[in-house]
Amino acid sequence: MLALLFILFAGLGIGCALAVVAQRNPLYSAISLIGVFISLACLYVMLAAPFIAAVQVIVYAGAIMVLVVFVIMLLNVEQEERGRTRLKFLVPTAVALAAILIAEVAFVLVSVQEFRVTPTNAASDIGVTHSIGSQLFTRYLLPFEITSILLLMAIVGAMTLARRGGLLPANARVIPGAQQLALSPDDLTLVETNSTDEAARLLGVDHRDESA
Amino acid sequence: MEPQLSWYLALSAILFTIGVTGVIIKRNIIAMFMCIELMLNAVNLTFVAFASFFQDVTGQLFVFIVMTVAAAEAAVGLGIIIAIFRNRETLDVDEASILKL
Numbered sequence: 001m002l003a004l005l006f007i008l009f010a011g012l013g014i015g016c017a018l019a020v021v022a023q024r025n026p027l028y029s030a031i032s033l034i035g036v037f038i039s040l041a042c043l044y045v046m047l048a049a050p051f052i053a054a055v056q057v058i059v060y061a062g063a064i065m066v067l068v069v070f071v072i073m074l075l076n077v078e079q080e081e082r083g084r085t086r087l088k089f090l091v092p093t094a095v096a097l098a099a100i101l102i103a104e105v106a107f108v109l110v111s112v113q114e115f116r117v118t119p120t121n122a123a124s125d126i127g128v129t130h131s132i133g134s135q136l137f138t139r140y141l142l143p144f145e146i147t148s149i150l151l152l153m154a155i156v157g158a159m160t161l162a163r164r165g166g167l168l169p170a171n172a173r174v175i176p177g178a179q180q181l182a183l184s185p186d187d188l189t190l191v192e193t194n195s196t197d198e199a200a201r202l203l204g205v206d207h208r209d210e211s212a
Numbered sequence: 213m214e215p216q217l218s219w220y221l222a223l224s225a226i227l228f229t230i231g232v233t234g235v236i237i238k239r240n241i242i243a244m245f246m247c248i249e250l251m252l253n254a255v256n257l258t259f260v261a262f263a264s265f266f267q268d269v270t271g272q273l274f275v276f277i278v279m280t281v282a283a284a285e286a287a288v289g290l291g292i293i294i295a296i297f298r299n300r301e302t303l304d305v306d307e308a309s310i311l312k313l
Contacts, residue, residue, distance in 0.1 A: 002213075002214055002215055003213045003215055006215040006219060010219075010223045010231060013227060014223070014226055014227065014230070017226075017227050017230040017231070017250055020230075020234060020243075020246060020247065020250060021230055021233060021234040021238070021247065022269040023255070026240055026242045026246075029243050029246055033246050033249065033250065034251065036250060037253065038310055040253055040256070040257055042306050043220070043223075043257065043260075044257075044260050046215070047261060047263075047264035048262050048264050049260050049263065049272055051272070052260055052272050052275050052276070055276065055279060056256075056279075059279050059283060060249075060253070060279065060282070063283065064249070064282060064283060064286045067244065067287070068245070068246065068284050068286065068290065069291045071242065071294065073295060073310070075242075075293075075294070075297050082257065089294060090236055090237065091236075091237050093236075094232075094233045094236040095233065097232075097233075098229045098230070098232070101225065101229045102225075102229060105221075105222045105226060105229075106222070108218065108222070109218050109219070109222045112218045113249070126263065126267055126269050127263070127264070127269065127272055128266070131269050132269060132272055132273060132276070135269050135270070135273055136273055136276070138230075140270075140273050142217070143273075143277055144277075145280075147277055147280045150281065150284050151280060151283070153284070154283075154284035154287045154288050155287065157287075157288045157291065158287040158288050158290075158291040159291075160291075161288065161291035161292055161295050162290070162291040162294050162295065176245075179253055181234075203218045209237075
């Protein structure tokens with residue numbers, strides 16, 4: 001029974017993972033990746049790790065994939081164009097390497113069968129929230145704190161990266177052809193214009209003289 | 213028949229290999245990003261399988277930490293993707309081969 005469930009979820013996971021690579025539209029890849037996460041969460045439940053399964057669904061399938069889908073929709077990515085790559089030889093190389101690795105895995109799978117660890121997941125408290133929490137806040141407190149610092153750095157880094165350029169410098173008056181200009185050095189109110197002529201009229205200067 | 217530890221390890225290796233293949237053959241930077249997430253999840257499956265079969269909660273704690281790192285990676289990586297797209301108007305990694313923005 002458990003073996004059937006394993007085969008079901010493993011097949012679902014591998015199929016969705018192949019779809020992630022095979023799809024050309026990134027949005028379809030993202031939805032397939034959510035399928036991988038859900039099937040892995042089911043496997044975690046089979047492995048007596050309900051907390052990790054819940055976190056997998058909430059954090060991965062929820063938060064991270066929402067972020068990815070949000071960026072895909074924000075950037076309005078069209079499908080990949082076919083056959084424009086300069087690294088064509090990499091595709092058969094990748095497939096060959098993958099075949100070799102899968103063959104190695106199959107060999108290990110066959111040869112390691114006599115190494116049997118019997119799971120005693122009958123009456124175990126491994127994986128419930130209580131045991132994870134007590135270990136996380138006692139023995140593994142330092143990695144936990146380092147993780148919080150990492151998250152803080154990620155927040156600051158993401159804000160710095162995604163920010164648009166700063167304010168205009170104080171001596172800037174007009175940027176020819178720009179969409180925004182500062183009325184005067186003292187008054188940094190940004191005014192949107194559509195043309196250099198309009199910008200020059202707002203500033204009261206003749207930009208043709210300046211360009212001469 | 214119960215699922216053995218080696219089954220989970222084999223599944224994890226297959227998923228990791230699919231992720232590596234995707235990173236190599238994909239050109240869309242967001243698709244490569246998702247393949248990296250796939251590789252992280254394959255490693256997580258290994259951790260949880262060992263934690264369950266050896267009755268040790270440490271593996272699950274590391275999965276928790278790996279998930280946090282993945283969340284941080286998603287935030288920073290998508291910020292970088294947006295910055296690249298704003299400067300180059302494309303998501304093709306071959307177009308972004310110069311490190312300068």
